[in-house]
Amino acid sequence: xxxxxxxxxxxxxxxxxxxxxxxxxxxxxxxxxxxxxxxxxxxxxxxxxxxxxxxxxxxxxxxxxxxxxxxxxxxxxxxxxxxxxxxxxxxxxxxxxxxxxxxxxxxxxxxxxxxxxxxxxxxxxxxxxxxxxxxxxxxxxxxxxxxxxxxxxxxxxxxxxxxxxxxxxxxxxxxxxxxxxxxxxxxxxxxxxxxxxxxxxxxxxxxxxxxxxxxxxxxxxxxxxxxxxxxxxxxxxxxxxxxxxxxxxxxxxxxxxxxxxxxxxxxxxxxxxxxxxxxxxxxxxxxxxxxxxxxxxxxxxxxxxxxxxxxxxxxxx
Numbered sequence: 001x002x003x004x005x006x007x008x009x010x011x012x013x014x015x016x017x018x019x020x021x022x023x024x025x026x027x028x029x030x031x032x033x034x035x036x037x038x039x040x041x042x043x044x045x046x047x048x049x050x051x052x053x054x055x056x057x058x059x060x061x062x063x064x065x066x067x068x069x070x071x072x073x074x075x076x077x078x079x080x081x082x083x084x085x086x087x088x089x090x091x092x093x094x095x096x097x098x099x100x101x102x103x104x105x106x107x108x109x110x111x112x113x114x115x116x117x118x119x120x121x122x123x124x125x126x127x128x129x130x131x132x133x134x135x136x137x138x139x140x141x142x143x144x145x146x147x148x149x150x151x152x153x154x155x156x157x158x159x160x161x162x163x164x165x166x167x168x169x170x171x172x173x174x175x176x177x178x179x180x181x182x183x184x185x186x187x188x189x190x191x192x193x194x195x196x197x198x199x200x201x202x203x204x205x206x207x208x209x210x211x212x213x214x215x216x217x218x219x220x221x222x223x224x225x226x227x228x229x230x231x232x233x234x235x236x237x238x239x240x241x242x243x244x245x246x247x248x249x250x251x252x253x254x255x256x257x258x259x260x261x262x263x264x265x266x267x268x269x270x271x272x273x274x275x276x277x278x279x280x281x282x283x284x285x286x287x288x289x290x291x292x293x294x295x296x297x298x299x300x301x302x303x304x305x306x307x308x309x310x311x312x313x314x315x316x317x
Contacts, residue, residue: 005051012043013052020045024055035061088304109298111253112245113306116293119242122234123286126155132189134236134279135181135225136272139166139206150177150207152184153276155191155283163273169210178207178223185225190233193266193279236266236279243286245297258294265291 007013014020024043030036038061041054067075082095085102087110092102101107126132132155139148152162162184167173194202204226227233237257246258257264267278285291299306 005053007052008041008044008054011041011054014043014045014055017045017047020055023058025058025061026053026055028053030056030058030061031064034064034066036064038062086307088302105298105302106304108251108253109302109304110307112247112255112298115242115253115255116245116297116299119239120286120289122239123243123283126189126191126234127284127287128156129189130154130156131187132156132191133161133185134191134193134276135185135204136193136276136279137166137202137204137207138270138272149272150181151273151276152181153273153280155280158277158280160273160276166207174207181207181225182223188225190225191239191279191283192233192235193275194235194237236282237264239286240265240282240291243291244294246294247298 020043025033026045027037035058037056039057041056043055044052045055046052082097082100083091083093084100085092085096085104085106086100087106088102088104090102090104096102099107099110101110134153134155135150136153137150139150148166150162150164150166151160153160162180164177164180165173166177190204192202192204208223208226225233241255241257244258245255247253247255248259266282267275269275282291293300
């Protein structure tokens with residue numbers, strides 16, 4: 001309730017309830033009689049010391065619309081469903097709120113599943129976008145010369161659009177690579193391989209950062225495609241980890257790349273162009289639903305699966 005409700009201009013004010021003439025009621029008083037205002041207020045009464053309630057003529061009031069038996073039954077059923085988990089069917093004493101999932105595992109499971117579903121949606125968008133490209137770099141200072149390269153691969157058609165040796169930082173060779181990338185990646189949707197779960201040597205930002213310097217967050221005004229830790233430019237690692245749904249322990253809702261020694265499902269080799277094709281293949285497999293999911297993914301363990309309404313939405317998509 002607000003701390004005060006100012007009076008309405010131009011209406012008679014009554015400073016106590018005993019002064020209100022017969023035939024004038026507030027909206028709450030009308031509601032108790034099954035009525036609602038049928039005209040504009042004709043007065044106002046002070047209550048709680050600093051609030052004014054509009055007054056309406058009873059003679060102008062109209063009957064409130066009542067629910068039919070079928071509507072009442074539907075409303076009652078809706079209220080009942082607020083206490084019933086839409087996934088496992090368990091009933092709780094308190095309403096379950098948004099999503100209508102219980103806290104006995106279903107809320108956690110569906111949080112993970114929604115991330116999994118969003119990863120597929122993003123993969124489908126990328127696969128359908130002819131301008132989407134994968135940017136793969138390897139500029140580790142101690143790597144073999146053939147590994148210090150950069151490649152741009154089309155997500156949709158796996159076509160290698162550009163590949164070159166990166167060259168040493170500060171050299172004209174590196175400058176030419178950056179100029180070519182600036183022109184090629186303008187107005188394109190860029191997908192990179194790693195984020196915090198991947199090897200730092202393959203961050204695109206390594207192409208413009210000095211050797212041995214930590215990565216700086218935020219976009220670079222001259223090379224926006226090289227922004228690290230960016231939500232604008234998704235990474236294959238982030239998309240796949242959300243799809244695969246591996247977590248460190250039960251109840252953890254942050255999917256990440258498995259730490260049990262399992263390798264990522266795309267190649268990491270000295271041929272960055274081939275690695276880009278491998279990542280494009282993975283995005284296609286996520287988009288069509290053929291990429292494997294962790295055998296212990298939260299929504300697969302308890303036998304309840306995915307609510308039918310979400311399954312239909314996913315199929316329609």
